[in-house]
Amino acid sequence: MRYFYLAIGFVAFGLGIVGAFLPVLPTAPFLLVASFGFAKGSEKFDRWFKSTKLYKNNLESFEKNRSMTMKTKVKILAFATIMLSIVFFKYEILPMRIMIAVLLLLKYYYFLGVVKTTEQS
Incomplete structure (x- = not known):
């Protein structure tokens, strides 16, 4: 399992690097996955x-204080909102539209109300 977690970490880290340069690809979610993979895979x-x-x-x-800059929040929310x-x-599938609307509301509540x-430092 250790190698599996390391593979996840490196793939997510690579996507995070690409996301740092491409505005359409989010950086933070991939780096969170990379952090998880590396933490589970290897202390080194x-x-x-x-x-x-x-x-x-x-x-x-975010990891130390459970906080983010407004710039990071806006990037994450903008990308998610556009994709969703x-x-x-x-698609005109009512249950799916309801689920997406609820998901968007929860994302905005979490990022703007909880985090x-x-x-900016």
Whole structure:
């Protein structure tokens, strides 16, 4: 299982790197998955990952303080809203539309109401 978690960590880390340069691909969710994979897979890789600039710029404040900058929140919410809206308007399946609307409301409640906002450092 250790190698499986490390593989997840490296794939997610790679996608996080791509997401740092492409505005349509979110960085933070992939880095959260990478953090989980490295933490489960290897203490050495977990320490390495947490020393990277990518981790420090995107996840360090969230992991330590359970808070994010408003810029990070907006990026995550904008990407999720766009992707879910495409599906919402493409298909006319009422139960699916209700589920997407509820999911969007919960995401906005969580990110804007539960997760604390910190100043840009």
